[in-house]
Amino acid sequence: MKDEKDFEGLEKKQTDADRSPLRQRFLRPVDTANELKHLLWQELKLSKLIGGWIPAIPVYEQKMTLGRYAYLHNRNVKCLYERIQELPGGLGEKEWIPDLTNEAMERIFAAPDEKTFFLSYHFVLKKLYEQYDALMLRLDPILNLPTIDQITFIFVERETMLGWVWRQVQFASSNSEEETLLMMEWESYISAVWQAFETNARHQSGADAIIWPVTIAKNPAGPLPEKAKLEPRFPRYQGEKPIQSYSDSSMSVLHDSVKQMIYIYATEIFAGETLSTIYYYVDHMPLPFYFDMARHMWDEFRHSQMGMRRLEQLGYTVDQFKWLTGPGKDDVKQQFTELYSSLTMLGEACGFKKKRKSAEAFWKFGDVLSAVTVEFDLIDERRHIDFGTRWGPELYKKIDVIISFQEMAEKARMRRLTELETVPPEEIAKLAKNFPVFCGFHTSELAYNNY
Ligand SMILES: [Fe+2]
Ligand SMILES: [Fe+2]
Numbered sequence: 037m038k039d040e041k042d043f044e045g046l047e048k049k050q051t052d053a054d055r056s057p058l059r060q061r062f063l064r065p066v067d068t069a070n071e072l073k074h075l076l077w078q079e080l081k082l083s084k085l086i087g088g089w090i091p092a093i094p095v096y097e098q099k100m101t102l103g104r105y106a107y108l109h110n111r112n113v114k115c116l117y118e119r120i121q122e123l124p125g126g127l128g129e130k131e132w133i134p135d136l137t138n139e140a141m142e143r144i145f146a147a148p149d150e151k152t153f154f155l156s157y158h159f160v161l162k163k164l165y166e167q168y169d170a171l172m173l174r175l176d177p178i179l180n181l182p183t184i185d186q187i188t189f190i191f192v193e194r195e196t197m198l199g200w201v202w203r204q205v206q207f208a209s210s211n212s213e214e215e216t217l218l219m220m221e222w223e224s225y226i227s228a229v230w231q232a233f234e235t236n237a238r239h240q241s242g243a244d245a246i247i248w249p250v251t252i253a254k255n256p257a258g259p260l261p262e263k264a265k266l267e268p269r270f271p272r273y274q275g276e277k278p279i280q281s282y283s284d285s286s287m288s289v290l291h292d293s294v295k296q297m298i299y300i301y302a303t304e305i306f307a308g309e310t311l312s313t314i315y316y317y318v319d320h321m322p323l324p325f326y327f328d329m330a331r332h333m334w335d336e337f338r339h340s341q342m343g344m345r346r347l348e349q350l351g352y353t354v355d356q357f358k359w360l361t362g363p364g365k366d367d368v369k370q371q372f373t374e375l376y377s378s379l380t381m382l383g384e385a386c387g388f389k390k391k392r393k394s395a396e397a398f399w400k401f402g403d404v405l406s407a408v409t410v411e412f413d414l415i416d417e418r419r420h421i422d423f424g425t426r427w428g429p430e431l432y433k434k435i436d437v438i439i440s441f442q443e444m445a446e447k448a449r450m451r452r453l454t455e456l457e458t459v460p461p462e463e464i465a466k467l468a469k470n471f472p473v474f475c476g477f478h479t480s481e482l483a484y485n486n487y
Contacts, residue, residue: 063174068183069123071171074237075164076116077133080326081141082160083109087333088259088316091309091362093150094267096344101200103308103337106315108193110330115186117323122182132320136246140233143248144226146256151215152222153258154204159226161201165194221252259316260368264309264361273358281383283480287358293486295350297394298406299357301343301413308336309362310379314372318434325430328423335416342409349405373431374451380424381445382452384417386475391417393484401487449474 063071086106090099120127144160147153168187175184209215228249236246266272273287285291288299311333315326344354363375391410398407425441432439439447449468453459456477459467467474 061174062176063180066124068175068180069120069125072116072120072123072183073127073131074137075167075171076113076120076127077137078141078160078164078167079109079112079116080323081133081137082157082164083107083113083326083330084316085141085145085259086157087312087330089145089150089153090312091264091364092258092261093153094265095150096267096270096305098150098204099305099308100337100341103312103334105197105201106312107330107334108197110326112190113323114327115190119183119186127323129322136233136236139248140229143229143251145259146251146253147222147258148218148253148255149257151205151208152219152253154201154208155219155222156226158198158201158205159223159230161198163230165198218252225249225252260313260365262366263364266305266359266361270354270359271357273360280478280480289352289356292483294394294397294401294482294484295406295487296482297391297398297410298343298346298350301339301409302347302357303360304336304339304343306360306362307379307383308333308340310375311336313363313368314376314431317368317372318431321427321430321434325427328427332420332423335420339413339416342413346406346409373428373435373437374448376431377424377428377444377448378452380420380428381448382478384420384424385445385471386479387417388414389475390479390482394482397484397487403487449478452478 083106086102086109090102090106093099093102117127141160144156145153147156168190172184172187175187177184205219209219232246232248273284282288282296282300288296290296290299311329315329315333347354347357367375391414395407395410395414398404398410428444429439429441432444446468449471450464453464453467453474454461459477467477
């Protein structure tokens with residue numbers, strides 16, 4: 037294991053004069069960049085780990101907030117990145133999370149259950165803010181004001197995040213002696229890991245030499261669970277994957293109404309979780325990939341929330357529907373390229389017609405909020421297709437496949453048509469090239485004339 041990357045620039049430029057107390061009081065531009073990089077990698081790793089944990093958390097509301105927070109940590113990465121790019125050294129395309137940071141965070145987040153996960157999250161969040169506070173004290177209020185501005189922006193969500201994460205810890209415990217003991221043991225374990233991380237980062241000593249504390253979690257519940265979890269009040273869809281998406285009327289009491297669109301939005305937990313697991317699983321991509329992925333993932337959790345809010349406003353309850361969740365560990369590992377291209381090139385690309393028709397119908401029926409909901413969704417979806425077009429082929433490179441975006445889209449359509457088993461094999465390739473006709477096979481129409 038190597039930790040040199042943690043302080044690469046700093047180490048190279050440090051001389052005896054640099055170690056003098058006077059010199060230590062002032063940050064040079066290059067020092068600032070190094071301090072910010074150290075924080076950036078922690079923010080990115082934290083954001084990815086939250087993404088990986090979302091499917092391991094059963095509670096719907098927690099999934100949704102974690103989707104938002106994974107995005108917010110990613111936005112912090114973006115803030116730091118913007119300033120780093122102005123400073124000497126910048127951040128190279130190939131630079132990646134240093135092994136030491138990666139290893140420490142993986143250990144802290146290999147928690148035995150969701151309660152200890154929240155404890156880990158709260159612990160790391162506090163440590164992050166402590167580091168920002170210490171740095172803020174060292175930043176020159178005139179020379180380094182652009183850095184102060186970026187960190188001030190990061191601080192906007194500070195109290196909200198700390199408060200929410202802490203409440204998940206505070207109210208998670210059943211107060212049984214066994215559970216209290218586990219929480220205490222976990223806290224002292226993660227403190228010890230953090231101590232090892234900090235000491236080694238400070239002394240820049242070889243990470244190989246680190247003797248990490250022994251974990252008490254023999255079978256961590258996350259990140260990436262075997263199977264995605266969802267609380268029992270949501271009946272799971274157990275049937276075979278329907279011939280066309282959502283064509284199985286047993287999934288929803290709104291099957292024969294245009295309000296089925298609202299239900300479809302609410303089910304987008306599965307899209308959010310598909311993206312959050314890919315976001316965690318795939319390493320060594322350029323930072324702009326993670327910026328787009330985090331936004332895409334959070335949008336899908338928002339779509340689920342906007343659907344769920346409207347369903348509840350209209351008097352429906354979750355037990356009147358069937359629900360889908362994201363992929364498990366093996367699915368992501370074996371087919372992250374397929375999961376991503378199917379989501380963007382099939383689900384999202386074929387959804388536009390149905391959505392535009394739904395918006396029109398909602399206006400006609402005087403359901404303003406549903407109509408506006410669809411309008412905002414359409415804006416998000418445009419961007420998602422652009423993300424898919426840009427990053428889909430890049431993801432394929434990870435498995436050593438060079439593919440254009442058109443080829444990727446066609447491949448996804450052929451996969452889907454093969455799965456349907458209703459199209460003669462000799463027709464598949466031809467049909468996959470005809471996008472509108474293909475969408476007719478892939479997705480079902482809604483009952484636009486019924487409210
Ligand atoms: Fe969506
Ligand atoms: Fe989308």
